Amino acid sequence: MDERWAIAPAEGGGALLVALHPDGQPAGEVLREPDLAAAVGSRPQVTRWVWRSTPEIYPRLLASGVRVDRCYDVECAEVLLLGHEGRLGEPRSAAAAWARLTNKPVPADPPLRAATPGEQSSLFEIQEEPISFEALLRVYADQIRRHQSAEYPDRMRLLTASESSGMLVAAEMDRAGLPWSAETHRALLTELLGERFAGSGEPRRLTELADQVSEAFGRRVRPDLPADVLKAFKQAGHQVSSTRKWELEGIDHPAVAPLLEYKTLYRIYTANGWSWLNDWIHDGRFRPGFIPGGTVSGRWVTNGGGGLQIPKVIRRAVVADPGWRLVVADASQLEPRVLAAISRDPGLMEVAGDAGDLYKAVSDKAFSGDRAMAKLAVLGAVYGQTSGDGLKNLAALRKRFPKAVAYVDDAARAGEEGRLVRTWLGRTCPPSGSPIDAAMLEGPSEERPTDARHARARGRFTRNFVVQGSAADWALLMMAALRQSITDLKAELVFFQHDEVIVHCPADEADQVAAAIQAAGDLAGRITFGATPTRFPFTTAIVECYADAK
DNA sequence: TTGGAAGGCGCC
DNA sequence: AAAGGGCGCCTTCCAA
Known part of the structure; x- marks a missing residue:
């Protein structure tokens, strides 16, 4: 036995x-x-x-x-x-x-x-x-x-x-390995970045955009030097404290548009450009080096290739083998569903007992139909929002879903008071004052955070930990169930990213695999959290190319 | 020359 | 609009 x-x-x-x-x-x-x-x-x-x-x-x-x-x-x-x-x-x-x-x-x-x-x-x-x-x-x-x-x-x-x-x-x-077309990737890079100059290897489009930025300022400005950009905007009469995207977006100046485009393309060039392709794609496969439990909350990390940060635009290069398909499945609104299951809040469990749009259902119950507001409130509760509309919305959330909000509030208080919190299955946060704790909660460099500030940061961390970590508990069980249910197929699990899986399979297995994923999610919900009405639906796409999955 | 911090941004 | 959780990794800058 x-x-x-x-x-x-x-x-x-x-x-x-x-x-x-x-x-x-x-x-x-x-x-x-x-x-x-x-x-x-x-x-x-x-x-x-x-x-x-x-x-x-x-x-x-x-x-x-x-x-x-x-x-x-x-x-x-x-x-x-x-x-x-x-x-x-x-x-x-x-x-x-x-x-x-x-x-x-x-x-x-x-x-x-x-x-x-x-x-x-x-x-x-x-x-x-x-x-x-x-x-x-x-x-x-x-x-x-x-x-x-x-x-x-x-x-x-x-x-x-x-x-x-x-x-x-x-x-x-x-x-x-994740099926990866180097040829498609190369074509994509040329399409986005232009051809590379023979000498420097610098792509044409980046050079052009840098020239446009300089032209807009009336002097030579290098867009990849934040200090240079900051100075140029100040000389042009615009007060900016950083060159972050959201701050630049609010400025009316001809340099902004080419600068933002430069930043986006530059990131692709450095993070997933020709040298990345050369380093990480072999024999038509990307092998990210998955490390389960690589974070304290139980989320996975990858070793070296940025495997969990593949930009959306680059997913065009993820292509199934001929005659095969990618079954791409994303657990819908996983974290609020997990919060329902771990808090046993009756109202939230009722909402999460339906496979439909959870944020819409929450908004109908507590936000007179304003879905965007409901989503912000839920995420604010899970992430520990401390200001803005989120706080106001949190009050409405607390009224209709008191046990759910109390669950994360209790976790936050435990963190602030230096106590431990655990995920549903028992993964535990680092003890207060440990080197991991200190490194994790390190704030901006200038001044050492006060004890009170550190306590609040720890509270936000533990608040999120119980939800994110319990979601990771569920995801492990889901993957285990899925792995067992496809052993007799040619299908292979090839990618996993927090709440999303990709299975590579012959076209005629795709429907069966999609059903297996949903069954694995339901089974994982029962095994992980016991008897709750909470459902764990997936948004699933059967595609030849990852980029077509949404 | 090397290593770490900081600024920034990609993903969830 | 701006603020909150978890990561990796690119760059520049600076100190050892």
């Missing part, structure tokens, strides 16, 4: 492995086998593999054609457990966990290194202190015990399982 084995790589491509009891204790002799992938592949009856680190092992299994259903990643578990215990920031390696367990000096984590473009994730797996198989087994057994001590042990176990599943998904997505 639930058959669980631990495994670790051994010298020469071999493996050490052992069956485990439910309490984590070894259930037999430690075996030594000559081939890691064969050791796993020949044991299909194993329902969960326990290992130190997924990036260390799983890419090697995938390269040998071995897929696993479930795993338990000891180092992921260590981070989650440390967090839950209010010790986020302590070294997270298995070796560090072992040292803590045996009262030995705890080795620091090795510094994280950014990937160089095109590097496989297995290669930038951090090099850290070795740990014996026996020690790993002891750490694992202790982690089982620590889960039992969590505030909600079942949820904590689910969190570790889903984070581990996320590690499998990440490795599989990096292996598959």
Whole structure:
């Protein structure tokens, strides 16, 4: 039924492995086998593999054609457990966990290194202190015990399982890659930026726009030097405190239009231009280097290529293989739906129990039909808006959805008072005063923030943390369910961005995949949050090109 | 030469 | 219109 084995790589491509009891204790002799992938592949009856680190092992299994259903990643578990215990920031390696367990000096984590473009994730797996198989087994057994001590042990176990599943998904997505047409990308760059000059490589359009800016000011101004631009506007009689887009938009001066266009195109040129294309696209695929749980709230990050910040205009280059499709699915109004589920606010759950436009429904209930106002109010409540119309609207929101607003207000107060907050499944914010906390809440440079200012910033952070992080909880379960439901198809998960997934599949599987995504979202809602009427609908598009998805 | 801060902007 | 949450990464600027 639930058959669980631990495994670790051994010298020469071999493996050490052992069956485990439910309490984590070894259930037999430690075996030594000559081939890691064969050791796993020949044991299909194993329902969960326990290992130190997924990036260390799983890419090697995938390269040998071995897929696993479930795993338990000891180092992921260590981070989650440390967090839950209010010790986020302590070294997270298995070796560090072992040292803590045996009262030995705890080795620091090795510094994280950014990937160089095109590097496989297995290669930038951090090099850290070795740990014996026996020690790993002891750490694992202790982690089982620590889960039992969590505030909600079942949820904590689910969190570790889903984070581990996320590690499998990440490795599989990096292996598959996001289909990317370098040819389309190049054509797009030439269309937007013009051809490049032979000498400098500078695109023609940028040079032209820079000349127009200079012409408008009547002197040479370099648009990529904010200080230069600021001075030029002041000389022209316009008071500006920065060169931010929203500030420039309010100025009546002929330099503004070419300047704004320059900024947009310059960003594309530097962030997703020809050199990015050369560095990051190989064999028609983009491999962002997904890192599950890379942020304290549980959102993922990517390593090196800006994989979660692909500008909309560049998505034209994401093109399915011939005869294949991209199923692009975006969870609709995810954060307010998650707030409904975690706060159990009756009114908001009723609204979120409908798959239709949530902001419209909220506006009908509390804002006499003004959808824009309703959306601002909801986002303001989730983000901790402190001024402007948002505050006024928050009062209306509180009247109709008191439990929902109280939930985020309580989280904010906990943060201000230096207490911990947790996501629904138990991912926990950094403790107040920890280095992570300090680095995160650092304000503008000039003056050190006062204690009161820091407390308010922490309150806004914890307010958002419980919603954003619980949404990340849901997303992990959704991905796990989706992954399992498409195993028998040719379809491959190829992209994930907070509340959006892309599956690459043959055209005749697309409808089935779209249905599988919706089913995964519904199932994730029930497993993550228990019985609530809240629905988690997707906006889904079946397209050949990502840019056509909306 | 290198590393960090700051200004800015892309994504959610 | 302006202000609030989470990120990565580009540039310039400046100090070590």
